[in-house]
Amino acid sequence: MEGAPSARMRVRRHPERGVYQPEVIEAILDEAYICHVGFVADGQPMVLPTVHARLGRKLYLHGAAANAMFTACAESSICVAATLLDGLVLARSVYDHSMNYRSVVVVGIAHDVTDSEEKRTALRVLVDHVVPGRADDAREPKEREMRATRVLRLDLDEASAKVRSGPPSDAEADVALPVWSGEVPLALVPSAPQPAPNLAPSIPLPDYLSPDRLLRRASRGGSRREA
Amino acid sequence: MEGAPSARMRVRRHPERGVYQPEVIEAILDEAYICHVGFVADGQPMVLPTVHARLGRKLYLHGAAANAMFTACAESSICVAATLLDGLVLARSVYDHSMNYRSVVVVGIAHDVTDSEEKRTALRVLVDHVVPGRADDAREPKEREMRATRVLRLDLDEASAKVRSGPPSDAEADVALPVWSGEVPLALVPSAPQPAPNLAPSIPLPDYLSPDRLLRRASRGGSRREA
Numbered sequence: 001m002e003g004a005p006s007a008r009m010r011v012r013r014h015p016e017r018g019v020y021q022p023e024v025i026e027a028i029l030d031e032a033y034i035c036h037v038g039f040v041a042d043g044q045p046m047v048l049p050t051v052h053a054r055l056g057r058k059l060y061l062h063g064a065a066a067n068a069m070f071t072a073c074a075e076s077s078i079c080v081a082a083t084l085l086d087g088l089v090l091a092r093s094v095y096d097h098s099m100n101y102r103s104v105v106v107v108g109i110a111h112d113v114t115d116s117e118e119k120r121t122a123l124r125v126l127v128d129h130v131v132p133g134r135a136d137d138a139r140e141p142k143e144r145e146m147r148a149t150r151v152l153r154l155d156l157d158e159a160s161a162k163v164r165s166g167p168p169s170d171a172e173a174d175v176a177l178p179v180w181s182g183e184v185p186l187a188l189v190p191s192a193p194q195p196a197p198n199l200a201p202s203i204p205l206p207d208y209l210s211p212d213r214l215l216r217r218a219s220r221g222g223s224r225r226e227a
Numbered sequence: 228m229e230g231a232p233s234a235r236m237r238v239r240r241h242p243e244r245g246v247y248q249p250e251v252i253e254a255i256l257d258e259a260y261i262c263h264v265g266f267v268a269d270g271q272p273m274v275l276p277t278v279h280a281r282l283g284r285k286l287y288l289h290g291a292a293a294n295a296m297f298t299a300c301a302e303s304s305i306c307v308a309a310t311l312l313d314g315l316v317l318a319r320s321v322y323d324h325s326m327n328y329r330s331v332v333v334v335g336i337a338h339d340v341t342d343s344e345e346k347r348t349a350l351r352v353l354v355d356h357v358v359p360g361r362a363d364d365a366r367e368p369k370e371r372e373m374r375a376t377r378v379l380r381l382d383l384d385e386a387s388a389k390v391r392s393g394p395p396s397d398a399e400a401d402v403a404l405p406v407w408s409g410e411v412p413l414a415l416v417p418s419a420p421q422p423a424p425n426l427a428p429s430i431p432l433p434d435y436l437s438p439d440r441l442l443r444r445a446s447r448g449g450s451r452r453e454a
Contacts (some may be wrong), residue, residue, distance in 0.1 A: 008271065012295050033315070033359070033413075034326070036263035036308055038274035044235065045272050047265035047308040068239050077396050081263055081274040088260070090436075093366040094354055095376070099261070101277050127321055131411075139320040139404055149322070172249040175364055180433050182425040184358075184441060186260075188312070189416045196394040196408040206407050209317075214411060 009160040010105065019161040021023035028104045028161055029054045031220040033188075035129060037061065039079075041072040052080060052088035053122070053129035054156075059154040060113070060122040069177050073110040080106045087186050089152060092179040098164060100183060106159040113151040115167060122151045132217060133208030190214040235334065236387040240342040255388055256281045258356060258447040259309035260368040260415075261400045264288065266306075272336060278347070279307060280356035286333060286381040289351040297377045300337040307333045308421070315411040318395035319404045325391060328408060333386040340378040359444060360435030378390075417441040424426045 002009035003020035010173050013020030019025070029035075037050040038045060048069050053060050059080060063070045085098035113119050126134040141149065193209050207213065230247035231237035246252070256262075261285030262279040265272060270400050275296050280287050288309060290297045314327035340346050351362040368376065420436050434440065 008269070008273075013291055013293075019348070024435070033312060034310065034328075036265075036266040036274050036276075036310070036323070038272040038306075040262075040267060042235070044304055044334060044385055045265040045267050045306050046235075046332070046334070047263050047274055047306045048332065049310040049328070050264075053328070063352060064240055066240075077271055079265075079272050079274045081260065083263070083276040086258060088357055088417075090284060090358065090361065091365070093372075094362065095368050096358070096373040097354055097361075097365070098267075099278070101261075101276070101358075105273070105275065107271060107273070114344050121322055127324060130315055130324070130326075131317065132414045132421070134317065134324075135321065138324070138406055139322075139401060141322050143322070145320070145322040159401050167421070170423070170425070174366060175425055178363055178430060180420075180430050180436065183421045183423075184436065184444070185418045185421065186415055187418065190315075190415055191414065193407075194410045194412065196397070196410075197400055199408050203405060203407050209407065209411065218413070 001028055004160060005158050009105065009158050011160055011162050017162045017164050019163055025104050025159050025161045026054060027080050027175065027220065028084060028102045032084055035080050035082040036067065036091055037078060037080055038126045039069065039073045039076065041053065041068070045184060051126055051129065051130065052082065053126040055125045060126060061110070061149055061152045062123060062126055065148050065150045067150060070152060072151060074112045076213050078110045078154070083099040085186050087163065088184040089168050090180065090182060090184065092170050092174040092177045092181050096138070096168055096170055098168065099166050102161065102163045104159060104161045106154060106156060108154045108158055110154055113153050116146065117145065119151045122224060123149065131208060133206070138204060231286065231387060232385050234333045236385055238267060238387055238389050239331070244389045244391050252331050252383065252386050252388045254282060254447065255329045257308050260310040261275065262307050264296065264300065264307055266300045267300060268295070268305065278353055278357065279309065280353040280434060282352045284383045285346050286383055287353060288337070288379045290355055290377055291373050292377045296379060297379060300379060301339045303337060305337045305381070310412050314345055314391065314413050315408065316395050317409060317411065317431065318407050319397050319401040319406040323395055323397055325395065327392050329388065331386060331388045333383060334383045335379060335385055337379040337381055340380050343373065346373065346378045350376065350449060358435060364433060415445055417445050423450070
C-alpha cells in the first residue's frame with residue numbers, strides 16, 4: 001500500500017497486490033500489446049482498446065486525426081489500463097475463485113503531440129513496442145500520413161500495478177473438501193507468421209519475426225512466470 | 228454500419244469493421260475471460276479489469292460488497308469493453324500496420340442485483356463462464372459470502388462489435404517495396420493445470436480441465452479463426 005502516487009491510485013481491494021515500483025509498472029506496460037482507454041464522451045464513460053507504447057516515463061497512444069475517441073481525450077484527464085492474464089485460479093469454493101494477472105492503471109492528462117520530431121519518434125516506438133526491430137524495416141510515414149495521424153502523450157506520474165500469482169487461497173475449512181484446487185496457466189502465444197498473399201517469394205522472413213524472437217516479445221523474455 | 232442500436236454505439240473509425248448482430252457480440256463476450264469496465268469516480272474516468280459473464284441478453288459483473296468500483300458503478304451508466312487479440316498485422320508501411328481483433332463495447336446502467344436467487348445464478352454463471360462445468364463441482368457460497376459479494380447486471384441492448392481479420396491492407400504503391408508483409412497470429416493458450424500444493428493426491432483432475440476442454444474454452448471451439 002505504501003508508495004502509491006495518489007489516493008486514487010492506491011489499490012484498495014486486496015492492497016497486498018498493489019505494486020508501485022516504476023520498473024514493475026513499466027514491465028507490464030511493455031509486455032501488454034494493447035491497453036484499454038477510458039474517457040468521457042457526452043457525459044458517458046467509454047472504454048476502447050488501442051495500442052500503446054512507453055518511452056521512458058511517457059506513454060504514447062495514436063490514432064486517426066479524426067478519431068472521435070482522441071477528440072474526446074485530448075487535453076482531458078483519461079485512464080489507461082493494461083492487463084496481462086496469467087492464469088485461472090480454481091479454489092475449492094466458488095467464493096475463493098480468482099485469476100492470476102498483472103495489471104496497470106494510469107491516469108493523467110492526454111497531451112496532443114504536435115512537435116513533428118516527437119510525433120515521428122512516438123510512431124516508431126509504437127511499431128517497435130509491438131514488434132521490436134520493425135520500425136527500421138517498414139516504410140516511414142509520408143507527410144500526409146503524418147497529418148492523418150494523431151499522437152497523444154500521457155505522463156506515467158500517476159500509475160499503479162496490481163499483481164496476483166500463485167495457487168488458490170482456500171479457507172482452512174475448505175481444504176478437506178473433495179474438490180480439485182489449483183491454477184490453469186494462460187499465455188498469449190504467437191504462431192508462425194503468415195505472409196501476405198501478394199508478398200514476393202524472394203522476400204524472406206525477417207530475423208525479428210523468428211519464432212524465438214516472437215515468443216520472447218510475447219512474454220518479454222519470460223518475465224511473465226517470475227512476476 | 229447499418230443496425231447500430233444507437234449513434235454512440237456506431238463504429239465510426241473503419242465502419243466496415245462494425246458488427247451489430249447479437250450472436251457475434253455474444254460470442255465475443257463469451258470467449259473473453261475478462262473485460263474492462265469504464266466508470267466515473269469523483270469526476271475522473273477510470274478503467275479496471277474484471278470477470279464478466281453473459282446469460283441471455285444480460286451481462287453480469289461481481290466483486291466485493293465494499294468494492295469502490297462497484298460503489299461508483301451501481302445504478303450509473305457504465306461501459307464494458309471485451310477484446311480478443313487475434314494477431315499482429317505488419318504492412319509494408321508504418322502507417323498501415325494494424326492488429327486483428329474482435330472487440331465488443333457495451334454501455335448501460337449497472338443495476339444492483341439484490342434478488343438472492345438471481346445473485347446465486349449470476350455467481351454460477353460467472354464461474355462457468357471461466358471454466359464450464361466448474362460451478363457444479365466447487366463449494367457453493369455460504370450466506371456470509373453472499374453478503375460479502377455484490378453483483379451488477381447490465382442489459383445488452385446497447386452494444387456493438389468491431390472485427391478485423393486477414394492480411395494487411397497495403398497501399399498499391401507500397402506492394403513492390405522490399406519489406407515483409409503479413410500477419411503474426413496470436414492466441415491465448417492454456418497449459419497443464421497446476422494442482423495446489425495442499426491438494427490431496429487422491430483427487431483427480433476433473434474432466435472439465437482436460438487439455439482438450441481447456442483449449443476449446445479458450446478459443447470457444449475454434450470460432451477465433453473463423454471470425
